[in-house]
Amino acid sequence: QQPVQSPQAVILREGEDAVINCSSSKALYSVHWYRQKHGEAPVFLMILLKGGEQKGHDKISASFNEKKQQSSLYLTASQLSYSGTYFCGTGASGAGSYQLTFGKGTKLSVIP
């Protein structure tokens, strides 16, 4: 079952902040975040593991609430280059832990 992302879309002015949420109904071991620009491949941003530290991007941070099976991606002081669709991918705790299940994405548009 796909994780649920919110919001579906958001428009920001340069310099504003945004939060993108990812929620799963399954117990999670890991959460990945990717950004995809139009017509391009998804690009890695961040990984969060259960009980571990995050690994990722200098200007983007994220949190992982293991008890609630939720993750949030924080984009601060947004730049035009932040525009794109953001996907979370969740890795389950039990069987089938080799694969990620991606959400439907959050489209972020940053305008001057």
Added chain:
Amino acid sequence: NAGVTQTPKFRVLKTGQSMTLLCAQDMNHEYMYWYRQDPGMGLRLIHYSVGEGTTAKGEVPDGYNVSRLKKQNFLLGLESAAPSQTSVYFCASSRTGTRAYNEQFFGPGTRLTVL
């Protein structure tokens, strides 16, 4: 390093035709994946492989077959294409699975249209 490459970039098929999509990676990754991306649906896993000679079904495997005869290559086959298989197909690879700090590296995608 080329990373992950996909062949072809575009293809148009008629219903019932067959084709094979090729994915190659030069990072010595163990894990490889095939996804399809449809508007508003995100990325959905078709099949994946955890090593040379192994394959497993993902979320939407029906109508597709895969093979991983060499570690660096992962092939996706459509035996009898249907209009519902019109999509953008992405291949990805990772060093190991999801229980580690291992990001997936994606290829540029193949845009397939089935008429």
